[in-house]
Amino acid sequence: MNKLIELRNITRSFGLNQQVAKVLDSINLTIDDGDKLAIVGPSGSGKSTLLSIIGLLDPHYQGEYLLRGREITTLENKQLSQLRNNQIGWIFQNFNLISHLTALDNVALPMRYNQNIKPKEYKERALHALDIVGLADKYTSKPSELSGGQQQRVAIARALVNEPSLILADEPTGNLDSHTSDKIIELLLNLPTSGATLVIVTHDTNIAQRCDRRIKIHDGSLVNDYQ
Ligand SMILES: Nc1ncnc2c1ncn2[C@@H]1O[C@H](COP(=O)(O)OP(=O)(O)O)[C@@H](O)[C@H]1O
Numbered sequence: 001m002n003k004l005i006e007l008r009n010i011t012r013s014f015g016l017n018q019q020v021a022k023v024l025d026s027i028n029l030t031i032d033d034g035d036k037l038a039i040v041g042p043s044g045s046g047k048s049t050l051l052s053i054i055g056l057l058d059p060h061y062q063g064e065y066l067l068r069g070r071e072i073t074t075l076e077n078k079q080l081s082q083l084r085n086n087q088i089g090w091i092f093q094n095f096n097l098i099s100h101l102t103a104l105d106n107v108a109l110p111m112r113y114n115q116n117i118k119p120k121e122y123k124e125r126a127l128h129a130l131d132i133v134g135l136a137d138k139y140t141s142k143p144s145e146l147s148g149g150q151q152q153r154v155a156i157a158r159a160l161v162n163e164p165s166l167i168l169a170d171e172p173t174g175n176l177d178s179h180t181s182d183k184i185i186e187l188l189l190n191l192p193t194s195g196a197t198l199v200i201v202t203h204d205t206n207i208a209q210r211c212d213r214r215i216k217i218h219d220g221s222l223v224n225d226y227q
Pocket residue numbers: 014015023041042043044045046047048049050
């Protein structure tokens with residue numbers, strides 16, 4: 001397997017001077033292409049903080065982050081923002097859909113920042129992504145006209161539309177009932193995007209057990225690949 005991400009001695013602290021709290025303490029983690037990885041740990045243990053670093057949203061850490069073998073601090077801002085937009089798809093607990101846009105327009109949004117996709121392709125590609133999540137017939141619906149599970153499907157379609165190599169999901173089922181949650185995890189683990197790497201933050205041990213790999217954050221440290 002090819003290494004996608006290598007984190008070496010990643011430490012993240014918040015606060016100033018005497019008030020500093022070390023949330024992540026010397027984290028070492030390798031993620032390979034195609035991994036389906038669960039990150040678990042109690043509330044406040046630093047799961048979202050770690051995901052933000054992996055997703056290139058938070059540069060304020062100490063340590064090394066290698067993406068396909070390249071230290072990301074060597075990348076220019078333009079390369080970084082293209083990577084963030086084109087190569088990483090995000091899924092959140094609260095769906096984060098834009099309420100006045102239809103499902104189609106929500107899904108199309110990330111393509112506007114992707115110079116590899118022409119505007120005339122937006123509709124067909126967004127419809128294709130909605131089809132993958134089983135919602136092609138709802139493309140004119142606004143978020144308020146959809147159930148929680150359907151809204152999360154739209155958010156998954158939005159995460160897929162640029163065909164990213166990395167999908168990051170932060171407690172994607174936290175607002176869903178257990179039956180809907182099962183369906184969403186089933187969908188995420190069986191996406192037809194060949195080779196995409198998936199990282200799911202969850203405190204649901206059943207979800208973690210369904211992933212190929214599990215890591216646990218405890219007191220700022222990582223317990224790698226527990227069973
Ligand atoms: N921007 C921030 N400023 C200060 N403290 C923060 C910030 N982000 C997170 N923290 C703190 O870091 C700890 C871990 O937060 P988080 O990564 O959100 O945990 P989790 O996702 O595991 O619930 C918490 O104590 C939180 O208060």
